[in-house]
Amino acid sequence: MRRSASFFQVLLVFTTMAGTRWPNVSGTYCKDMSSSVYRPHSVTITEFGAVGDGVTLNTKAFQNAIFYLNSFADKGGAQLFVPAGRWLTGSFSLISHLTLSLDKDAVIIGSPDSSHWPVIDPLPSYGRGRELPGNRHRSLIFGSNLTDVIITGANGTIDGQGAIWWGWFHNHTLNYTRPHLVELMYSTNVVISNLTFKNSPFWNIHPVYCSWDSDTVHKIDSSTNVCIDHCYVRTGDDSIVIKSGWDEYGISFAHPSSNISISNITGENQGGAGIAFGSEMSGGISEVRAEGLRIVNSLHGIRIKTAPGRGGYVKNVYIADVSMDNVSMAIRITGNYGEHPDDKYDRNALPMISNITIKDVVGINIGVAGILEGIQGDNFSSICLTNVSLTVQSPHPWNCSLIQGYSNSVVPESCEQLRSNCEQTPVCYDGSSYSEMRTQAPTHKLNSSRLLNPLLKLATL
Numbered sequence: 297m298r299r300s301a302s303f304f305q306v307l308l309v310f311t312t313m314a315g316t317r318w319p320n321v322s323g324t325y326c327k328d329m330s331s332s333v334y335r336p337h338s339v340t341i342t343e344f345g346a347v348g349d350g351v352t353l354n355t356k357a358f359q360n361a362i363f364y365l366n367s368f369a370d371k372g373g374a375q376l377f378v379p380a381g382r383w384l385t386g387s388f389s390l391i392s393h394l395t396l397s398l399d400k401d402a403v404i405i406g407s408p409d410s411s412h413w414p415v416i417d418p419l420p421s422y423g424r425g426r427e428l429p430g431n432r433h434r435s436l437i438f439g440s441n442l443t444d445v446i447i448t449g450a451n452g453t454i455d456g457q458g459a460i461w462w463g464w465f466h467n468h469t470l471n472y473t474r475p476h477l478v479e480l481m482y483s484t485n486v487v488i489s490n491l492t493f494k495n496s497p498f499w500n501i502h503p504v505y506c507s508w509d510s511d512t513v514h515k516i517d518s519s520t521n522v523c524i525d526h527c528y529v530r531t532g533d534d535s536i537v538i539k540s541g542w543d544e545y546g547i548s549f550a551h552p553s554s555n556i557s558i559s560n561i562t563g564e565n566q567g568g569a570g571i572a573f574g575s576e577m578s579g580g581i582s583e584v585r586a587e588g589l590r591i592v593n594s595l596h597g598i599r600i601k602t603a604p605g606r607g608g609y610v611k612n613v614y615i616a617d618v619s620m621d622n623v624s625m626a627i628r629i630t631g632n633y634g635e636h637p638d639d640k641y642d643r644n645a646l647p648m649i650s651n652i653t654i655k656d657v658v659g660i661n662i663g664v665a666g667i668l669e670g671i672q673g674d675n676f677s678s679i680c681l682t683n684v685s686l687t688v689q690s691p692h693p694w695n696c697s698l699i700q701g702y703s704n705s706v707v708p709e710s711c712e713q714l715r716s717n718c719e720q721t722p723v724c725y726d727g728s729s730y731s732e733m734r735t736q737a738p739t740h741k742l743n744s745s746r747l748l749n750p751l752l753k754l755a756t757l
């Protein structure tokens with residue numbers, strides 16, 4: 297079941313994490329991702345005629361203010377301040393070297409008129425709109441090919457008023473795929489922090505094709521060097537999702553998601569998972585390290601979704617220090633997750649799922665410990681469970697097929713498929729490949745701005 301209400305407070309950084317190291321202690325991630333960049337120029341949205349009465353449409357005010365601030369891009373950039381009030385607007389686009397800063401009592405509200413959300417091209421890695429063939433509506437706050445962008449506030453709010461979009465979705469009267477709340481394409485050095493995002497029409501925060509060493513950066517979708525820290529996420533779907541394109545389009549576009557750091561996340565997702573991979577993962581997902589996850593009142597805890605036709609890979613994933621309470625399925629790996637963009641996908645394009653380590657997990661009020669299913673002719677390998685202790689209601693806590701791997705100190709005892717190799721030296725991915733790479737990386741601080749972004753597919757599907 298999908299819900300329109302979603303809510304999260306967020307600190308997301310898409311950015312250059314060069315110089316960042318994987319600390320051994322959770323909670324110290326992303327420390328150098330401060331969003332305190334001084335902007336010599338600042339304007340307030342009211343200077344451009346905006347009215348914060350919740351009724352006046354302010355799209356032009358936002359566009360005009362940002363157009364004006366463009367002239368300061370080469371002078372240290374500028375800040376657009378949104379004071380207390382309810383600021384109704386349609387979709388608007390950001391520019392580079394911009395800070396969008398909200399007062400604690402400022403609420404940016406999405407217009408309920410779909411014509412205020414222009415229609416743009418589909419993402420190349422999806423080949424079409426996610427929900428409907430063809431184009432898609434542009435997000436409320438949008439940016440493409442940007443660098444040095446900060447979206448912040450003293451816990452101000454961005455409210456997409458998505459209920460009407462969910463209504464159109466449910467009664468099949470959409471003409472195009474729904475818009476996200478925030479989408480940044482091909483961008484670097486982005487920090488999203490100290491804000492509450494709610495009622496997205498579709499996904500919440502969607503960085504796509506973002507990174508620091510190419511001209512791109514973040515749902516974390518085909519994005520690299522992403523840090524998501526200190527977030528509370530409540531959605532009808534998954535809290536944090538990592539994706540990288542859909543079937544043949546994702547395979548040919550070939551933009552992986554990698555180097556992703558996630559820490560200190562609380563997720564509550566009636567219809568989804570605390571952390572999920574896929575199902576669109578055709579460009580590949582690797583080097584993901586997530587620590588300090590609290591997953592409560594959710595359908596799934598940790599989830600990997602894929603299917604024949606996806607191709608690509610999910611590998612070198614390290615998830616540790618997880619607590620769960622009231623979760624129907626603690627760990628779920630699904631090899632037959634359907635949904636294809638069209639019938640041109642290659643049924644022989646099998647995904648490679650390998651080197652998935654899940655350790656130090658404590659769960660209470662768990663329905664089923666794990667359903668782990670690979671694909672016929674395509675076993676998922678090196679699935680490692682260590683120090684996992686779950687209080688499970690089901691008499692059949694684990695159900696595994698077509699997977700191989702290892703387990704150690706798992707209660708209730710893990711499935712046989714994860715026990716059969718105990719004579720070999722377990723080779724569990726320990727998260728260190730990223731760490732080593734990080735340590736070797738040159739310490740190169742671009743500027744102090746960081747994109748804090750929960751990959752946010754932060755998607756409420």
Ligand SMILES: *[C@@H]1O[C@H](CO)[C@@H](O)[C@H](O)[C@H]1NC(C)=O
Pocket residue numbers: 307329330331332448450489490
């Ligand atoms: C978020 O707000 C807190 C409290 O005002 C502040 O200390 C912190 O630097 C802010 N973080 C970011 C990334 O803006």
Ligand SMILES: *[C@@H]1O[C@H](CO)[C@@H](O)[C@H](O)[C@H]1NC(C)=O
Pocket residue numbers: 440441482511
């Ligand atoms: C944005 O960047 C992408 C990838 O580099 C490029 O293909 C596209 O043309 C750029 N768009 C604009 C408007 O510059």
Ligand SMILES: *[C@@H]1O[C@H](CO)[C@@H](O)[C@H](O)[C@H]1NC(C)=O
Pocket residue numbers: 305451453492
């Ligand atoms: C931020 O706002 C939300 C509601 O919009 C509230 O639940 C939360 O407690 C606030 N957080 C802080 C740190 O003020």
Ligand SMILES: *[C@@H]1O[C@H](CO)[C@@H](O)[C@H](O)[C@H]1NC(C)=O
Pocket residue numbers: 459460461462463464467469
């Ligand atoms: C579909 O949902 C929208 C939004 O809730 C509503 O305005 C519209 O009347 C509905 N249309 C039909 C045909 O049910």
Ligand SMILES: *[C@@H]1O[C@H](CO)[C@@H](O)[C@H](O)[C@H]1NC(C)=O
Pocket residue numbers: 410411464469470471
């Ligand atoms: C879909 O298109 C029709 C015809 O142009 C229009 O009346 C309707 O409002 C559109 N629906 C949405 C949700 O934008």
Ligand SMILES: *[C@@H]1O[C@H](CO)[C@@H](O)[C@H](O)[C@H]1NC(C)=O
Pocket residue numbers: 323525526527528560562
């Ligand atoms: C975790 O994030 C929450 C906000 O969601 C913050 O209040 C808390 O201080 C963080 N804890 C650590 C250990 O960083």
Ligand SMILES: *[C@@H]1O[C@H](CO)[C@@H](O)[C@H](O)[C@H]1NC(C)=O
Pocket residue numbers: 565566592593594595622
């Ligand atoms: C457990 O989580 C479900 C949502 O998955 C929620 O409806 C239910 O109220 C929760 N139970 C308790 C005791 O909190």
Ligand SMILES: *[C@@H]1O[C@H](CO)[C@@H](O)[C@H](O)[C@H]1NC(C)=O
Pocket residue numbers: 617618655656657658683
């Ligand atoms: C097992 O995991 C729990 C929960 O994260 C942790 O408190 C405990 O120290 C771990 N035990 C070992 C031996 O690592």
Ligand SMILES: *[C@@H]1O[C@H](CO)[C@@H](O)[C@H](O)[C@H]1NC(C)=O
Pocket residue numbers: 669692695696697
């Ligand atoms: C395990 O799952 C398979 C389907 O994947 C099902 O047929 C079987 O009954 C399940 N076994 C148990 C014990 O639940």
Ligand SMILES: *[C@@H]1O[C@H](CO)[C@@H](O)[C@H](O)[C@H]1NC(C)=O
Pocket residue numbers: 675696697698699700713
């Ligand atoms: C696939 O894994 C199963 C255990 O889940 C194992 O019995 C089977 O031999 C494996 N197949 C291959 C080709 O490795």
Ligand SMILES: *[C@@H]1O[C@H](CO)[C@@H](O)[C@H](O)[C@H]1NC(C)=O
Pocket residue numbers: 611612650651678723724725726
């Ligand atoms: C899995 O991790 C090990 C190290 O833990 C590494 O040697 C191996 O290359 C990894 N496998 C893949 C497919 O990346």
Ligand SMILES: *[C@@H]1O[C@H](CO)[C@@H](O)[C@H](O)[C@H]1NC(C)=O
Pocket residue numbers: 314507509520521554555733734737
């Ligand atoms: C991931 O991080 C490592 C170490 O910083 C770096 O060498 C590598 O290029 C990064 N990968 C991508 C795709 O940015």
